[in-house]
Amino acid sequence: GWLSYRPDYLQRFNSPRWLLALLCFYAVIVNIELLGFRGVVVPQIEKRFNMTSTFIGSIMSTVDISSGICGVLLTYYVGQRHKSKWIGYGIICLSFGSVIFALPHFIAGPYYYLNIATNNTQTTSTLCSSNAMNVSNNLCTSATHQSSPWIYPVIFIGGLVFCGIGYSIQYNVGLAYIDENVSPKISPVYIALFHMVAVIGPTLGYVVGGVFSNVYVDWPATPKDLKQDDPRWIGAWWLGYLIVGAIAFVTSLLIFAFPYHLPTYQKSKEKRLALSKTSKKVDNQYGKRWADFPRAFYDVISNRIFLLAVLGLSLDQIPTIGLLTFLPKFIQSQSGASLLTATTLAGVTAVVSAAIGQVSSGIIVKRWNLVGSKISRFCFYAAIANVISACVLLMSCSNPTIAGIYTPYPPSNITMRSQATTQSVQPTAACNIKCHCDNSLFSPVCGANGITYQSPCHAGCNALLATGSPATMNYTGCSCINSKTEKVAIRGFCSGESCTIVYPLMVGIVVMVIITFISFSPTLTIILRSIPESQTTFAMGVEGLIFRIVGGLLGPVVYGYVMDVSCILWNEECDTRQFCWRYDNSKLSLYMFTATIICKGIKLIIYGLLWYFHKQQEVA
Known part of the structure; x- marks a missing residue:
């Protein structure tokens, strides 16, 4: 209930199942915006604001940097406090960030898809003319070009910082809130369901963002001589952020109704203490004083099992986030499909494969009663299969x-x-x-x-x-x-x-993503079971810091650089590269494969060490 309003008919919702349902809804909303829309808006923002893939990738990684840094501080503070209220604050923070991120559209003014000279009435002809002026050079000295565009990246970064803070609280605190209120045997299933439903978000984001990409950027205005299949077309990339921000703000009220602990908390805690290997350690109950923060951070980061599991998970995020950001552009370049078709294909690929991987992992862990080093062994074998599956990226269209x-x-x-x-x-x-x-x-x-x-x-x-x-x-x-x-x-x-290789390429990507996500929830289970009871929320914040900095920061930057070095036709102004029109498909596939196989190869080594040390710990 809210404040003193706690009627009996609401008490039926005071259960882990309803909590999971609401957190899954929030996860879908967050992933629609931060993962789904990302792949759709990146190529449009590149053209609208003249940015390279590396530069826009750096901007988009801001959400992960802020999520990691602020997350570890907030989760330390929130760990011993009212988790449901803080999840609500995080959702509100996300909604504000969404609105801020869309502001550059309203500041930039109308989109001119023809080359503009010193005023809006004089345009460069696309026809052959022996008397043609070099308008590009005139632009270099015009007042329009001299105006500083720095304000747009700053606003984008500001919006993503708020989104990152909100995402960090929703994810880290949400997982800890679920884990502490359910049985340790059921917890892996709840975590797997949480992530399985969450992957619907990127798919909806791809599809909805793809639909908005067919709406002209300056909607409700419509262009007279520009169609959706024209490379210069830019869709209403900003519209989805405003809609999702409004939905998040309105529904944030629901999570405030949940109590400090659910009725199932005490029994779940007793079962965790009986099963946990770390129950023998002294639980210092950190989080009550900021002076204890350095010691709490050291206790978590010096846990070898925790650190190896987090590093393995984080390294896998580099290709995951990188491909989520640029997969629509990759498909569009290889197949020649429209942005709507490419985003739909990418979305369906992401949701089907990730959902299958998440569900399979939960079933496998529960069916074979995998605990301790058995989970580490399973993740190691999955990493071997993941390295092999990455070879599918070598396929390319002419x-x-x-x-x-x-x-x-x-x-x-x-x-x-x-x-x-x-x-x-x-x-x-x-x-x-x-x-x-x-x-x-x-x-x-x-x-x-x-x-x-x-x-x-x-x-x-x-x-x-x-x-x-x-x-x-x-x-x-x-x-x-x-x-x-x-x-x-x-x-x-x-x-x-038509390129027939596209179909086996998409099937191969589905297999690769399934194998990637099949070890995701089991690894989170290792992380949650490797630390004391009272520090699960803070440990998830530390995991988020490493996870976001390694995967979230490097993923968009590395794969943005891969896109840029594969470019064969740049849009240039005053000898400055702005965005890419066309890519060399063979180079694009080769560089994508190289970046992916390096990350997954290092991940394999880390999971091998995790299995070894986990087994050694159990023997000791």
Whole structure:
């Protein structure tokens, strides 16, 4: 109940099952925003605010840094206090962060998808013109370019700091609140269910964010000559954050109704003390004084079993968070699918595979009564399978045939072939050398010869003509299209052969994620059982610190760098790289595999040490 209002009809909800249901709901809301929306909004924010993948990856990692640092301090303080109220404070904090994160959209003003000169009425033509001005150079000296864009990253970081604090309290305190109110034999099942339901969040975030990506960024305004399949299109990335923030704020009232301890607390505590190996240790009941913080931190971090389990879990988060952030872009590059399709595929892949892994782990642990070093052994074998499954990332689709990017321009009298390597490709040719094309402009057109060109200018087109009913905009007079066909082109990519490798690639990613998550809940069980009863909340905060700093910080940065070094066509302004238009698929797959296999290889070694020392501890 709330304050003095505690009617009898509410007491039926005062149970671990209803607590789990509410915490699962919060976990879904949090993961929709922090994991699901992340993969959808990253490519849109890159274009909207001219950021590289490494830079936006660094910004997105702020949520994990704040979650880790603030989490360890707050969980130390909250460990001996009213946990349900603090979970409510965390949800409110998350809602404020959501609103702050969406603010740059309202500050930046309307989105102009054409190159703007010194005012909004003068635009760069995408057509070939021998008298074309170098507007990109004019922009370098314009007042628009000289204005500082630093305010947008600062606002993003501020919003993510609040979101990180709220997430840390909801996750760390929530898990400890569940664990202390249920039987130790049932606790792994509750934890597995918590994480299983939580993975619905990224999927809903991917799908809902994908739907919002089909809504124009300046909604309710609509563009007249820009469609969703145009690379310059940006969706309403900000809308989901406002909706989720409002839902979180309204529903935060529910968790305040739960008491300090549930009625099942005392019996659960007695069972934990009987089973726990650490019950022989002195429980100092830290958390009542800040002066005890350094000693409490040392006691937790010096626990070898705890530290190895946390490191193994954290290392696995580097590829997990990295792929969650950039998997839609990876799928989009490999398959040529739209952002909505790519985010839906990524979301379905994440939820199905992660849910199967979580449920399987809970069933296995309970069915075979795995405890102590038996859980460590299980995690070690799972790590071996995880290393093998990562090899699926070596699969890649061939690059699309785009003149001047992946393949050279064809001679004027033959159709282009795609055998040439990207190293020999030049962005311009004799047919468009006098057009003064902006080589960072990407507005693809399909020529009548079946070849895709970077832009109408790069195809040598000098006029735009509306034909047919309904009217279709055709580019005419295209000098780079050979003389055996009409010298015309239409907007968009030419249809080519579909990549059949995408399907086994997605199946392989599903298997890899299942094996990744099958050891997640068992490892958390090891962590919770390796520390004294009163320190579970604080230990989860310490786990969160290492978990977020190692996995959350390095994941987006490392995989953002992987995306950047695989880029083959940058959007540049004043010799400064802003965001990537196109990637080299073979390099992208190779670098993704390299980053993933290194992390999972080190994880395998750590789980081997965990199994060894865990077994040694039991023998002693």
